[in-house]
Amino acid sequence: MTDVSHPHAEETQLAEPHLGAVLASAGLDAEYVRAEGNMLYQRAEDGGEIPVLDYAGGYGSLLLGHHHPKLVAYAKELLDAGVPVHSQFSLHPEAARLALTLSRIVRRESGYEEPYFAIFANTGAEANEAALKHAEMDRVMRLGALLATIDDGITKAREAVRDGSATIPAEVFERVGLEPRDSGVAALNELTHHLVTRNATQAGRPPVLLTPEGSFHGKLVGTVQLTHNEGYRNPFKALAAQARFVPLDRPGMLRKMADEERATLFGLEVADGLVRLTEHDAPLICAFILEPIQGEGGIREVSREFVQEVHEVCAEAGAPVIVDEIQSGMGRTGDFLAGTRLGLRGDYYTLAKSLGGGLAKISVLLVRGSRYQGQFELIHSSTFAKDGFSNRIALKVLELLEADDGAAYRKAAELGDRLLAMLGSVRDDYPDVVKDIRGRGLFLGLEFHDQSGAPAAPVAEAARSGLFGYLVAGHLLRGHRLRTFPTASAPNTLRFEPSILLTDDEIKWLETALRDTCDIIQGGYRRPLELPGA
Known part of the structure; x- marks a missing residue:
């Protein structure tokens, strides 16, 4: 042996x-x-x-x-007490307390009134991967709802033309690149087939991830695509959605990139006996993810002007802002979140590293309430996430950080x-x-x-x-x-x-x-x- x-x-x-x-x-x-x-x-x-x-x-x-002596003493106490590490698919009151504490602190820092829901993980890369998955799930659900609304409008327009209560003006055909036709059923069928086919093509375009040049967000299959360094990214380029990297020193470039990634879906509606064409922006931009201070990119802080542009463009596109505070957060810069002094407000936050106090391997994805999809909890999980030991250590870390105001x-x-x-x-x-x-x-x-x-x-x-x-x-x-x-x-x-x-x-x-x-x-x-x- x-x-x-x-x-x-x-x-x-x-x-x-x-x-x-x-x-x-x-x-x-x-x-x-x-x-x-x-x-x-x-x-x-x-x-x-x-x-x-x-x-x-x-x-x-x-x-x-x-x-840290207080963390070591507490860790020994937890281990001596036999606190369960593996009790998956059960209630975890200590995780609930940790989530509430993190939500309270992040709300204080971000200024948002909504709670932040927590998805726990083990490493920073895993938390960022979960953020990408949640953002893509949310995007697909929003896209699906938009397509259902468009299909409903097309169905109603078809019914109106067929029963003679509405006609199709020539400009409707022209705007979608078809020859003007009469308003008969054959023309209607051609128009609706064209719209449905075109919409399916546009909606089927791969999601777009935006991030600044110099970014580093981990080395997993998804997160490595957000790492600007080609040496880490290129060997795995074919495995996941690609990112577009935005220069930090060129105002207006983010908006230009967002405009280039715009996809328009066409629908139909009936008004005053006429079929009208409707236009809808498809949610193709999955998310914008950034570090307030780039770590592996050379300890570079983004500007307030860049942050403002990120907020404006993402609000217009309906895309979430994911703030990666894995290395910069947890008080390291003098604030719990490095983005606080920049006016950076995240729809999502990811935290790790010092959250475990150097003893526990724990990370978390925090999602603002109005963005949160509860179904995500049923399709994403991690064996070691949310264990009783790590959550309690993280709570003790927050207690030490928040002590004495x-x-x-x-x-x-x-x-x-x-x-x-x-x-x-x-x-x-x-x-x-x-x-x-x-x-x-x-x-x-x-x-x-x-x-x-x-x-x-x-x-x-x-x-x-x-x-x-x-x-x-x-x-x-x-x-x-x-x-x-x-x-x-x-x-x-x-x-x-x-x-x-x-x-x-x-x-x-x-x-x-x-x-x-x-x-x-x-x-x-x-x-x-x-x-x-x-």
Whole structure:
């Protein structure tokens, strides 16, 4: 029998070996044995621990830090009490309490009076996938209702022509591209057949998903189509509805795209003894989905002007606005929702990451009451969603965040200002190395200038191959025991997403590491910045 607990050292690595090789090439192949606060710990050769300052923060999952003591104590209490994890297809009062709490907070942030209904999931990508499915289900139902209304009108017009109470003017034929005919039954049959066929073609067009350039919403079959980075999207392009990516810096482009995707359905009505043509916009735009601050796109905040255009165009098209707050939400920017200060109001919201406090894997889709389709609950489910343990942990997280009138949010804003000031000073002192500082609260990014012409050959080579950010991350880890990564679709931008436990010493730690790195990049320091083995 194979001993599965002790794999032989000589055996081939089977757990994502290619990724392991990539980590090794960048010097990021570290193993951590313990975590606490803003620290991860490696095991030293003498058996002791080596602290590593964690600025990656679980990609935004650790606003309260690693193993927050109150959450750990509560988790132990729940496990000791035998709280059921698997009790699917039964009542979950703790999920109901969590949904009510989230609805109350989101209503406060968005300004909407309606409640938000909750669909729970496990990961952010799954919550976004559920949002797309719900939006498409709603679109199909609205389209079906519109087609039924049009068919009813056509039926009534047919009856009126047949019994002689109405005639068909010549312009009706002309407007739909048919030769004018008499008002007999044969002409009527030709007209109605043409309308029904044309409407079926227009209604059968695939749904349109709109999202900004730079977006990242997950790597599942549907959500990966909303990821602007072609490297993630193109291998799976044939599997799901395609998105159109809207430039953030070109006012009016969203409206132009929406107009290009317009589909008109024709119907008939009878008025004053005449058959008239009616026109109806088919709901082809499934949804507009956006991050208030793009995470993997380089920590870029959308503008209030762009948000206003999104609201106006979506209202005209009848399409929902889906706000992805998976990385930016839960208080990380100084508000529960990053979109609050932008005036961004979502018909749908998705939350994850810090909702589980770094312990539970939980996410949620919140849908505004007037948009919610209850039937969705019967055709969408997830084995681990809505379990008693995760829901209770999430409730405790919200309790900690909302305590003392939102002291945690104020702390995130205050620490973010201090961190931003420090990063700004580094940029000012190294203007040829640091291009930009972006973000808000504890969701910040530092973008380097293109270093493909850097004097140090390893730096220039890494920049030309798109690995510059990983080279820097590896240096920060190996040289300064500081952990962070570049953003996925903007590899020259480093992310900084620490917890609200951040200290002045930890800010200084980062400053020292960044200044050393900038010195090396610009060639003013003797120690080289090299890839492992270089």
